[in-house]
Each structure stands twice: as C-alpha cells, then as structure tokens.
Amino acid sequence: xxxxxxxxxxxxxxxxxxxxxxxxxxxxxxxxxxxxxxxxxxxxxxxxxxxxxxxxxxxxxxxxxxxxxxxxxxxxxxxxxxxxxxxxxxxxxxxxxxxxxx
Numbered sequence: 001x002x003x004x005x006x007x008x009x010x011x012x013x014x015x016x017x018x019x020x021x022x023x024x025x026x027x028x029x030x031x032x033x034x035x036x037x038x039x040x041x042x043x044x045x046x047x048x049x050x051x052x053x054x055x056x057x058x059x060x061x062x063x064x065x066x067x068x069x070x071x072x073x074x075x076x077x078x079x080x081x082x083x084x085x086x087x088x089x090x091x092x093x094x095x096x097x098x099x100x101x102x
Contacts (some may be wrong), residue, residue: 009052011083017080020044021044049075050075
C-alpha cells in the first residue's frame with residue numbers, strides 16, 4: 001500500500017466514521033442511554049477502518065499477508081485517531097464560534 005493510498009483511504013474512512021458515530025450518538029441520546037463517546041468512536045473507527053481496508057484489499061485483489069494484516073490494524077488505529085482529533089476539534093471550533101457571537 002502506498003502512502004497516497006493510505007491517506008486517501010484514511011480520509012474517506014474517517015469521514016464515514018464521523019457520520020456513523022454521530023448517527024449512533026443521536027440514536028443513543030434518543031433512547032436515553034448513557035455512554036462514553038470516546039468508546040463509541042473507538043469501536044466505530046476500528047470496525048470502519050479495518051473493514052474498509054479489508055474491502056479495499058478484496059476489491060483490488062491484494063493478498064492477505066502478514067504485512068497487509070498489520071496494515072489493516074494500523075488503519076483501524078489511524079482511523080480512530082483521525083476521527084477523534086477531527087471530531088473534537090471541529091466541535092470545539094463550532095462551540096468557540098458560537099460563544100463569540102453571544
């Protein structure tokens with residue numbers, strides 16, 4: 001996997017992770033369930049990151065070698081980190097902007 005492919009996959013999977021996480025959080029809020037949002041993001045990011053990379057491998061007929069399995073795990077962790085940083089920073093920026101307008 002090239003760096004370009006990794007970054008393109010990471011950007012796409014992080015966007016999907018953010019959307020799915022928000023959907024799950026809205027659902028849980030509607031049900032009145034208490035949850036830790038960091039854990040929700042972790043689980044969603046690992047599923048989306050590892051699953052998306054595995055789908056990419058199958059689509060492009062890349063063999064599942066030991067090294068490629070490590071890349072799948074790295075993508076899951078990188079997806080979690082990018083989703084956490086991206087979501088938290090965007091939310092913080094929106095809140096700061098809203099507070100300045102008041």
